[in-house]
Amino acid sequence: MHTGIRTIYWENNTVVMIDQKALPGEEKLLSCRHYTEVITAIKDLTIRGAPAIGVAAAMGIALGALSLSPASPEAFKKSFSEICEQFAGSRPTARNLFWAIERMQRCFQSALSAKRFVPGEIQQALIGEATRICEEDIAVNRKIGFNGSSLIRDGDTILTHCNAGALATAGYGTALGVIRAAVAEGNNIHVFVDETRPVLQGARLTAWELLKENIPHTLITDNMAGFLMKQGRISKVIVGADRIAANGDAANKIGTYSLAVLAGEHGIPFYVAAPLSTIDMTIRSGDEIPIEERNGAEITVIRGARMAPEGVAVYNPAFDVTPHRYITAIITEAGIITSPFQERLEEIFRATS
């Protein structure tokens, strides 16, 4: 049972999600009745965070399938594939998006192979799978939290980047899930929150979550993290991930790599908390992870106000890759993974497949 923040859910054949663009100023929900609204919501960051994107895609695909009235299995298959492709093109980096699409495709294939062709049954199967993905995500995050909390000590001061909280998932969160679990176990934790330029997910979303649950925290700009580490004020770093390669290299929100280097320089443990659905065993290293570049206006314009002169050239990669040698451990629902990452990950995926 989950009583906290519900980032996204299925209700009366609509996909309902917290409008994260409006936070923290306004707490409102977006109801999507058409699957293309879900795609837009993924693209414009109304919903973001790798696991949440996966859930949104699954629900969006179910919504898309529900809108179809296919005359034949072939027609259904063709339209369904087109919908899946549109979701696959919404954002490139998060592994969970493709993982969720693949699960929905397998569900579709399985339902389609039933003796009789009853589109309504296939549609219900897809809705069932999407809601299962959502519920499983929360359960997985609680497991990640439970596993990760063993690494946390009373009095820890933990730096996190971006939002790897309830809002980045169906609920509870990955990096913030570890913190939530540690706090629930009675540990006094102070969280330092990187504001996370350009989209300010730390300032807008992580601070909002921590305030809501009275977890002590301090907001800083991204460039202050190194100075805090030098002062001995950070005991651990925990971040989420958007895609983890087979060797343990992890793509996450831009700025994560710098934090990992800084943590290494100061002898501070650097943890990545992520579900197995974020791990992409088909790619050998982080060099193969596609890094999304977003519109430069995310940097030059803040809430409609121009921050840089007209005509300035801008580079806006949304993610970076942290090589596994900077990662102390990857915290998953299957346990805490340490070096050699490749071997450990292969073991886990052999066991779970």
Added chain:
Amino acid sequence: MHTGIRTIYWENNTVVMIDQKALPGEEKLLSCRHYTEVITAIKDLTIRGAPAIGVAAAMGIALGALSLSPASPEAFKKSFSEICEQFAGSRPTARNLFWAIERMQRCFQSALSAKRFVPGEIQQALIGEATRICEEDIAVNRKIGFNGSSLIRDGDTILTHCNAGALATAGYGTALGVIRAAVAEGNNIHVFVDETRPVLQGARLTAWELLKENIPHTLITDNMAGFLMKQGRISKVIVGADRIAANGDAANKIGTYSLAVLAGEHGIPFYVAAPLSTIDMTIRSGDEIPIEERNGAEITVIRGARMAPEGVAVYNPAFDVTPHRYITAIITEAGIITSPFQERLEEIFRATS
């Protein structure tokens, strides 16, 4: 002769300065007729950058002295000291502020010790000293630029942080002065500009300066610098400084320390460009440099729009300290200083005193 940006100047018994808070949206000047307006301008970042703060303080003190009609040397001395104290309390970190105040105090003492007590002559002497400090600053920056340009190669891609340009000085700049000189010598340089949260001096001021002079550049958020270094896209880092200790430790805009660590990790030279007036031989190490903490609203509110929830706790140090071991060289008007910094600095100050 300086034909570029004039950050601050003395005209008809007023102190005129570019209103840097209004940039890049609006190019306007602030004319201060009363010395307290100059203090406010320093405090609220209408003028900022260690050398520019020094010039502003010198001119503000001259303006303050000009407003007095002292009946006796003692009365003048008392009022003058009070004015100097107010400037000394305006901002704590930049060495140049105190250096300029000390110069004005010496000038005052020297003028006061004349045989006859003629307040008007003392006032003119102070105006003369303040305008000299302003002109010397530009000359010193050109020297820094000339010296530093020997370190630059055609094709360099240089990362800079905050604004150590014309706007941080009376004109020409320190770190940007080196870049200006290298460009003037015919080198093709590309500048990567950290936006520099929270006050965005990189996005608002450095990008504005580079655009004005057609120097190729790319604006990034502060947390992207490490990723660019990892990609091999940064060949050098050059920053300014607010105060340099006798051992070479350098205080500069928050985020500088992180850049220095990242540069070290990637084998990238890290240069600090600053005039001798930034160097404080009275303090042994960076640990003794007072670090200003500014209002948290600089982080939570951008141009009137709230970026973080109400009630969030914030930490907002304006500067950090980079230990000398991360600094490849300090570029000054007296030459390029490398390790052992303390010995070299002592030699230079022995020679110049």
